Amino acid sequence: MAFAIRKKRTRELLLIWFFLAPSLLIFALYRIIPLLWNGVLSFEFWSPYKPAEFAGLYHYEEMILYDDVFWQSFWNTAVFMASAPIGILFALVIALLVDTPIRGRNVYRTIVFMSYPVMTVAVGIIWQWLYNEDVGLINYILRSLGMSGRGIPFLNSSTYALPAVIVASIWQVVGFYMIILLTGLQNIPQSLYEAASIDGASAWQRFKRITLPLLRPSIFLCFVIGIINSFTNFDLIYVMTDGGPSHATELLVTYIYRVAFKLGQFDYAAALTIVNFAFFVFLAWLANRLSGGEAGAVEST
């Protein structure tokens, strides 16, 4: 009997790993091996034209001690990440609105979601125009309302550029957030609200006591997506500002790309990649420590 159970268990384990294998293989080929490659490269002097030479910690030293742009892009990435809650809050409001039993809510949902499937390049080009200092729509409206004399050069000022890019990025992803939150909302049993109403809870109390807690896994999933976004959102910045002006919108990912392919320092870019990755692993660990149960919720979403 014990043998039979063990045999069954072995078969099950085989099945599990067989099922995981294709996905693991794809990730190994396209994520993990490249990451290891970067790891090796970061300790070498290397270019496409020359054999590699051992460099020790040269690149890491350069980065941490001398490279202001690295630090700036590091902070920009952190700011970008910290802005995720704004988008999520906005999405939450929309989700609550389209969750009400009103006519045409499917139309509203579709419209809000519509920005997500647009090619990022197109999003970049159109927002570039919206923000344009002389002819952009936003400045046109501001001027028509008499709120500013000369146009505000949103993307050309180191003060406004990063927030401006963040707004465009939120515009693009808010529909995606909304859908996630909306689905979370729809899963909350109506009976809970009814019971709370009978107990005389106000709308705000019901929101705080029922909606928010039960929505936590969805909100957390949004956060994860927001954080991924701040690490991988490349196209939008590339098109809108190319990291400028004066690196005001440089994120780690755009900086790595610039260093590798525009400045031809693949070895240095590899070191940046490793630090970028370490930064994320640290964040994940921190989130895990701080939120305990929440990370478990992400695992199961």
Next chain:
Amino acid sequence: MLRWSFLLNRYVVTFGTIAVAAALWNLYIAFNDDGIVEGRVVGPSGQPVAGAEVILSERTLLVTEPRQRVTTDEAGTFTITGHRYHRVWLKAVKPEIGASPQTEYRLYFRGANLHLEEPLRLEAGAS
């Protein structure tokens, strides 16, 4: 009879409609892509001009290149056949009278037949 009802879902209907529309459009194109341009050339006062040269040009990057030339008949009408463009420029010239401004005609597909409602009007003195 019920067997075919599974075809009535939105996927089949949507893609089917698109396929049918595309097929119809291609059918329409097949019957109308002989590259025929028909029209008339008139003088400044509206009288038909015989023997005017009509030039069909294509635009390459930034300059227009003449591709075909025909001459109008007694009634001032002309017919160009076999063009393969989706944007054509037409201009009529008769040295003794003048020339019409080079005008762009955009078409919905390559080689579409074009029947000019408005005649090409020569302007005195222009060339």
Next chain:
Amino acid sequence: MTLKRLTGVAIGTAVAMAVGLGATSALAQSQKKISIMTWNIPYFEEGMKKWIDLYHQKRPDVQVEWIDKKGTEFSTFYQTQVVAGTAPDIIDIQGGLWLEYASQGGLVDLTPLMQRDKEYTAGLYPEFANGWRFEGKNYGVPFYISKTLLFYNKNMFKEAGLSGPPQTFDQLMQYAEKMTGGEKSGLMTLNFDWLYWPFFAVNGIELVTPDLKKAAFNTPKAVALVERLAKATQAGVINKISWTGRWVEPNGAFAAGNIGMLHAHAPAYFWFQSKGPWVNADTVGAANFPGGWSTPNSHALLMSKGTKHPEEAWDFMKLATSGEGAFIFGTGSNNLTGDKAANARLMKYFEEKIPAVVPALKTQLENLDKLVGNWPLAKDAQVKEAFYPELQAAMMGEKSAKEALDEAEKKVNRVLQRR
């Protein structure tokens, strides 16, 4: 269940399509083949066909592959191909990108070939050919040429009571100031690569020492110049887009008719003409920058080190950059080439077809001894990256000129001294 059925149909379609398409692309691999990679000229399709026909008259047995990439993705694609050992044989490069490849030994030294084919080499402009020389070796042959010049809006000149283009730098700034007001600003420049360097050259400022080892730009004169330019920028005399826009924004603004003078290179003309219907010979003038200084922004054809057929590739390069081939390119892309004879023919062609652009094109062949901003720096891209953001910060009023230049000097020196 709908979804399941859909999935089944989808798999079938995908497999069928993949098999069908795969079969066609698997054919014909055994022949000798050279590949040429160009820089954002996807519209040159017809001309490329003519080139290949011409080439086949001489070498009927060699297949030619054409790849075209946009400038922003060009180096990403190329360097990936280099690592994989499948680099295109011939590449068309703009700006200083090639210097890095050449300094690391990634390009073929064309000097022996150019010396061998004297007749061909003699037909090229030596000034433009020398722009592709690094440490005494020629790595490229000029393909199409352009350099900066000053376009000016004649309507705005008239309104401001000005006639003719400025002759000195002070005049340039005065004119710009006169035309500024309301929506209008007097001056705009393109800023990518080193296109703005004539502003420094006309004031006698050098970027690096002659041995290319140290920064030489941090002088009181330079500080005064940067202060002046920054002040003009803050006052709107120089449009801010000069320091932030790339191509579309500055040229688009000029096309909108609100810019007095635009410091750009010749191809800009076609672009803003297509956006601004008002642009013609009577409304837009073209002149040399004060002092005749200009930054070349030319393209060259270069050969990758990994090429298996250098002779075949060299024949194609010669064909594309001289005689009939160069003429085909000039008419197909509205550019001047590096070949003197072809340019003489092209000038006639432009005079007949697009007379409005002729004044701008004429400047391209003048003052060839006053080209600046084309230092053969092995780390050109990194130097640019160290210098420009600081200059930009000063122009946007975020740093004082002194601070910015100090910082830039420190960074540029670090790049030049780093391994």
Next chain:
Amino acid sequence: MTRYPKWAIHLGLAIICTLMLIPFYWVLKTSLTGENIFSYPPAILPENPHLFYYVDVWYSIPFFRYLVNSVVVSIIVVVGNVVLNAMAGYALTRDFTGKGSVIMLFLSCMMIPFQVTIIPAYLITKELGLLNSHLGMALPLCSTIVCIFVFKASFDAIPKSLIDAARIDGVPDWMIIFRIMVPLSQSAIATNIILAFIWSWNNFLWPLIIIRDNDMQTLPLGLARFLTVVEDTTGALYAFCIMVLVPGLMIFLLAQKQFIAGLTSGAAKG
């Protein structure tokens, strides 16, 4: 659930939708008029709209060929995602040693930006002999982490009793999956289809790197044709953007019902 009057909700949503739609409106308007978007003041209504920029797009690039390539790649990606993610998602619903590490591994893989993997990924694809092929373009996207978790959550939501009952009856594992779990996870499948389609459809840098053959290019690569510096291609550029957008929207609209339900089980039933 709420006591706000309906007109207020409609008003709020109308404002939000307007904000979301303005950029779309502008793309659409410019694709119909081709005007210089850098002219001032901007024209709010299109003047003399026409469809000819769409015709230009069709002929400027081998549109149909690119479309077919895009469709093929997207189908491979969508099928790959549905099948492989379902398998991985199912595996993650079971208990086994190393499960925590696998999940951590998946999560950290999400954070490696594609841009830093270009060169090694290219070399690997070359070794696999998949350069210049549809499968080569599709493979890196064939399994995505977010979607694996969507499946896992959806499977988790299926009552254990149902599966146990089947097991006791001696139904083999694979049959349980295909006869019980997959039919009950239509919404997760819809989610996978939509997201995988969008990601694959808009993929730009990877096809750009591994495709040399003009016949193999996908639609987003056609973008370069409309960003040249010598021609006025504004109208065509925006028409192109619309033409690329439409299929994604269509898939969303078609699968919307299941999609919303799919993310529901994905997000909340943890």
